[in-house]
Amino acid sequence: MEMMNLNQILFPFFAICVLIGSFQCLVDTKTPRGHLQPFGSHADPSVITDELDTVPNSLKFYENYVKPQKPVVFRGAAKQSRAYHEWTEEYLINEYGDLTVRLEARHEGNKDIPPGEGGLLGRDTVKHFIENYQNIDGYIISQVPGPMERDVSIPPCLLCGTFTNGIQEVHLFLSAGGGKTLVHQDPYENIHCVFNGTKKWILVHPDQTDLIYLSPSSLEEFGGYSLIDVDAVDLIKYPKIQQVKYAILTLNKGDCIYMPSGYLHQVRSNGLMNSAVAIWFSFFTKSHPFEGADCNKDLEFKPMSEVDVLWKFDGYNDLQQGHMDIYVLKTVLLTSADKNGQIWLDKFTKHFIQFEDEDEDTADYCDNIRHQFCDILDPNGRGYVTVGEVKELSIDMLKKLLLTFDPTDVSNTVEFEYSHIAANDIIKLATHLATIGPDPGFHGDEFINRYVTDIGGTPEKAKEILTGLGADETGLVTMEMVQKNIGKAVEKFKTARHHDPTVEHLWFEHLKKHGELE
Structure with a gap:
């Protein structure tokens, strides 16, 4: 059988494209308008504000x-x-x-x-x-x-x-x-x-x-x-x-x-x-x-x-930005009432106040947060609050309830670096440097430089980690020192609070289900 050349193969294909008026066939060399260009380059604006x-x-x-x-x-x-x-x-x-x-x-x-x-x-x-x-x-x-x-x-x-x-x-x-x-x-x-x-x-x-x-x-x-x-x-x-x-x-x-x-x-x-x-x-x-x-x-x-603003900042201490909306909390409470207009708090807190890292080790801590919420909202220990009582809650009471499970975000505090930098990244860096160094370990100044450039931390915290390893910025850190002291050196990074979106996800799903966001 005689082998067809490329033109014989492609001509029927292009003929079909012409017949159906299509500009996109199996082979389309046309680059979309705005491809790899800034957002908005794909078309002219067509909406008026x-x-x-x-x-x-x-x-x-x-x-x-x-x-x-x-x-x-x-x-x-x-x-x-x-x-x-x-x-x-x-x-x-x-x-x-x-x-x-x-x-x-x-x-x-x-x-x-x-x-x-x-x-x-x-x-x-x-x-x-x-x-x-x-x-x-x-x-x-x-x-x-x-x-x-x-x-x-x-x-x-x-x-x-x-x-x-x-x-x-x-x-x-x-x-x-x-x-x-x-x-x-x-x-x-x-x-x-x-x-x-x-x-x-x-x-x-x-x-x-x-x-x-x-x-x-x-x-x-x-x-x-x-x-x-x-x-x-x-x-x-x-x-x-x-x-x-x-x-x-x-x-x-x-x-x-x-x-x-x-x-x-x-x-x-x-x-x-x-x-x-x-x-x-x-x-x-x-x-x-x-x-x-x-x-x-x-x-x-x-x-x-x-003007009254719910969350203000004095300009010197921890900021209070990024809290969840107290009126969303109020809405979630109101839409959780039973047919008698009662919100049962044990059921409410177990369902709507959950945490990403909740396990056997943190169970008591998480339960304590839920208990605090219940004690504030129900000081007489009835086990429930009514729709009428929730509607009458003051702004200060709603803020106090919110802060039990939504405390100041760590990014608003001087402790931010401990939550921003992952402890495992520090451990990997220290272990890596101790393994590849020409000496039996690495010098502190090298760690400081790599901690800043590779991980995104500050020299001050790098020096703090070195102190935990048993050295300073001029001293030598051996693999033995890393293996013995790294746990202590990164303890604050391991235990730092992190942003936890679990509660927000639960509230969002609940409000969508109840048609509150339409």
Whole structure:
């Protein structure tokens, strides 16, 4: 049989492609638009976002934007804050230089968190940060420190009705040289205001969530993020991105935007100095509706220092950011009542207050947390509370209940490095260095360098580990010393608290099942 040449093989195939009008056949050499380019390059923006020159009153804000979960830009609203007029590098250093703030990597998704003044991972002073922020790979994302509150004004749309009891926390953003986020969704409602620089936003409606490739954990949480690389979207690996319809807008100095909870967005910051705040407030559920029939009135902007915010930060001690929503706790309680309107606390706590690492060794500790919760809510030991009693719980009582199982996140404390660095990584590094060294071991300065560059820790903690091994930065560490002392040397890393999403997953699943998140 005579062998056919390549043209004889391919001609019928191309003929079929022409006949059916298809541009994608078995061999398709056309590269999708936007492949390996920044997110948003796959198509032109086709969604329009409302823009207003004034901030509506609370009732109109709720009816027109919060209830339908619709973003809106408030042009010029941030000009009402003193920060818009005063925040320069010199002003921030002179007025607030000694305040403590929380640091993250400049680009969201980067796990290498920079150290600040004093060598503490993820913490810095305002002065030290501003003196170095043009060169370090980090930015401030921190609760607004107490003394700064006078410079940040809360928009009047949040100053009436249920909004007034639902402002959870206010975040400060301060960066230089640009920064970016992943495509993500926040767990709270959010009004974001820019005081310096600009921010480019890409917005994607939640009804396109199935096109965004959320991480597996994000499907079980109130917030979440996409797996795509926002700088170079792989449209071969993530082809559904090509179908995403989006809005694009720029917030200039002085502008604010309302971003609904769960609304997908991606942000890029620009400017020699970029400063902003994000006001996080509770979202509404069927069991936590908006109440404010008398809120159809115009109010004035008010400094944060004169407004009730659930979680505040004094600027010196541990931060209180990132707590779960007390009104979600209240909703979970209300929707767990039996037909008689009673919530049985033993059943409730065993089901809704669980922990990822709960086992025989931690059983007593976990039971103690559940008992604390019950004792606070039911001091008379009846074993239950009623729906009516839950509805009457004060904000302080709800916060006290929440803190029993959702204490201050370790990333908000000076102990952060112990939870950020895995003990096993330290053990592997020390063992590896002791094995390959030309001497019978390794020198302390070599360990310090590798601990910082390979693991992402600080020299201060590396020296602490060396002390636990029985050496210093100039001394020799032998394999015998590693084998004998490594357990003691990494004890704080082994026992440090870690973020545990188990409770959030349980609550999220419960509220979805009961239709509270619709």
